[in-house]
């Protein structure tokens with residue numbers, strides 16, 4: 001795969017690095033060129049597949065309102081990705097899809113997702129522990145390629161909610177299947193290629209069989225209790241409630257498990273990877289998110305109530321999904337002659353609605369369209385741009401994402417725990433190169449320089465309302481004291497002079513409860529004294 005080429009106009013120096021966010025033209029250069037040449041609506045073909053390219057904001061509205069089964073997920077995708085998704089919900093259509101949606105959607109309703117929060121926190125805790133170990137092993141700043149850690153996290157969560165235990169083998173085989181299948185989907189227009197016994201086709205068939213039998217083993221294995229059923233059990237029950245044969249029930253269960261596990265594994269990890277890359281590039285937003293998380297969680301593990309309050313983090317995730325959406329388009333096929341976007345679309349034609357191009361349109365988002373600016377989501381999606389209906393990271397209409405609430409909880413839990421435990425910046429090893437592998441991923445992964453979270457106490461003297469600073473943001477006294485007593489953080493003083501009056505800044509090294517605290521400012525020292533903290537062992541002071 002060649003290195004994507006970017007337009008010069010998209011280049012931006014952010015956080016001291018040249019990073020080009022606007023990657024639509026780089027990922028789909030031919031379509032971008034044709035769009036400029038022929039306008040937002042044109043047709044082209046890929047072998048025997050006829051595609052209608054649409055990129056007008058009104059078309060997104062129409063997609064939301066289109067409920068007829070005359071449009072469905074394209075057959076060519078289903079064929080190309082059959083080893084990965086089989087006959088499951090992602091590529092099913094018509095009445096079969098409606099039945100699957102009815103069985104599976106309730107498993108991701110709000111109350112069900114609330115019940116998964118504890119498990120998500122535990123799994124995120126493993127990432128925190130592993131990063132802590134990496135930092136300890138190098139004694140300060142670890143250079144971490146974060147991708148596999150985050151995939152392990154999303155894989156572990158979905159595996160536990162789906163099977164009731166961590167079935168790493170199934171998840172890893174699905175990943176291996178994806179790697180082969182996504183190279184093939186582009187060649188779908190060439191008839192017969194799918195069934196040739198090429199080396200990669202044989203490898204793909206082998207993996208498909210193995211995943212099938214591993215999932216069947218889970219279907220027939222130990223069941224969760226009646227009150228604590230896992231998703232697999234609910235899928236099997238849903239299949240049994242219809243008039244399917246035993247073989248069809250098995251296929252229904254296996255394929256739909258794959259259709260939940262694979263998106264949850266990839267789509268849970270990749271947006272987290274992009275968001276952390278963006279936060280590493282923008283320490284000011286990292287600080288803002290950290291301040292919000294510390295304020296809301298107050299030293300406790302995130303709960304679903306806390307997640308709902310994390311407004312800044314939501315803004316950051318939305319902006320990350322705008323710049324790096326998982327998919328560049330929504331795709332449909334006309335199963336009957338129909339009318340869409342004011343055009344008569346003949347049966348068999350595929351429609352591509354180019355969302356990513358709309359997310360990069362300066363006429364919709366303004367001149368800073370290629371900049372990371374979560375502030376634009378300050379008043380929610382509706383206030384984010386001229387035509388907010390075009391921003392649909394989780395799709396729209398009846399086929400919108402099943403896992404939206406699930407993944408938003410996962411992302412918030414993981415990121416909130418990471419920012420409250422670590423500070424991070426981009427490693428010099430990082431190479432910015434988004435590629436399209438079914439979804440838009442960083443080609444070489446994301447490397448971060450990670451250190452334990454440093455809380456900066458900044459002096460709050462006469463020139464400022466009294467308070468306590470953490471990474472530049474004010475926090476409650478209770479929070480600061482709680483963190484102090486928990487001993488969970490290493491305190492390093494800020495360069496206090498950079499903000500306020502040097503004269504009132506006192507740098508103290510002291511030992512407290514076995515914890516080394518460096519350079520606490522004068523207000524903090526006074527607070528501790530007021531609170532009766534006596535064992536303040538002043539080692540060094542600096543005026």
Ligand code: HEM
Nearest residue numbers: 089090263264267271326393394395399400401402403407
């Ligand atoms: C940030 C992460 C995610 C994004 C941006 C995302 C995005 C989307 C989008 C845009 C669609 C609609 C596609 C279309 O209309 O053609 C979709 C469908 C779907 N998503 Fe997600 N998704 C995410 C995470 C997940 C997760 C974690 C799961 C599983 C738990 C999941 C399961 C599904 C399923 C099963 C469908 C098909 C629904 C149907 O056709 O009825 N997604 N997703």
